Amino acid sequence: MASGKINILSRGLLKENPVFILMLGLCPTLGVTTQVINALGMGAGVIFVLVFSNIFVSLLKDIIPGSVRIPSYIVIIAAFVTIVEMMMHAFAPSIYSSLGIFLPLIVVNCIILGRAEAFANKNSIVDSFLDAIGMGVGFTLALLLIALIREVFGSGTITLFAMGSFDGVIEIPILYTYPVRVLTLAAGALLLMGYLKGFFEWYSKRKRG
């Protein structure tokens, strides 16, 4: 039983990583990953929405009639996205403005609707919660990986939270003077995603033997 729970929690990290294996939620993955801080902000927003929408879908699964379930899920998700939007606007205005349109677009992030439809409406509240955490963290890690590669090589910096005298930007010596600009642009993001996906495909095939 315990191993089943751990499995639910951990499979989102690598085995069923939402970005690299399931290929869900691609728009924000490439759209916001020009800076590490944006990836963290987006990940936090998605984890929040995913956890609460999974819990509520699981709670309401016996009440919602099958024929209107998708619109009902969308309303639940949109409500939590609006909450995230307002909270970020209030407490993290700089992340709010740099995420821009991708923040309200969490509503149509396939990961959240996908987990509601594929997992939360069939499983208990605890399992749905664990699934949401696993998938959300897996999504955030994928975003972090892409953002790190794009920011380090594309602009030679790592942007984190500003704290005290530290302005939040780490500069990397040589890459800061000679960055590979294309990685910060749309084209570089698509190319990088292609190579990463190819790597994960190779890795999972090799592991299976």
Next chain:
Amino acid sequence: MIYIGLFITYIFINNFILTQFLGLCPFIGVSKNSESAIGMGMAVTFVMGIASIITYLVYHFLLLPLNLTYLQTLSFILVIASLVQFVEMVIQKNSPSLYQALGIFLPLITTNCAVLGIALINITEGYNLMQSFTAGLAAGIGFTLALVLMSNIRERLDLHPVRKAFRGVPIAFISGGLMALAFMAFDKSLLTNLLG
């Protein structure tokens, strides 16, 4: 003149897939053959055009007067979801052949970021009704263009030897990246040169 500008902007300069990353899921998912790419593109263009008008009306005549602009996301996605359902029913009733072609793509459109994206962009850019409609239509055409080009590339790629790990989705992303590089040739200065 501004309408021509909007068309050029949303088809080439701000192409939704290749520069804005909106609508990547169908770009990878539905681009395996050109027939379904055209079907999906037409369905999306249609819904985007109508959704632009309706979300404009909802925002300016319902949300603004009632001071409910924070319900923007919620109301837009509901409008889009019911619109897609409605369009599906109308097409099914009136044109079975069109339904045959577009039917399976319509439910997918609700969760297409491009549709909600254009509705939100119209509001932030402050377009009026006609401009919103034009932008929606143009963004849809740009989406279709990228999707159809991609499906043609992928049909060709099927005939070529590609390393096993890169077959399918990875090589599609890489071709998309190369296409985006080509689209970088379209920028704001092109627009100024063309329209003065």
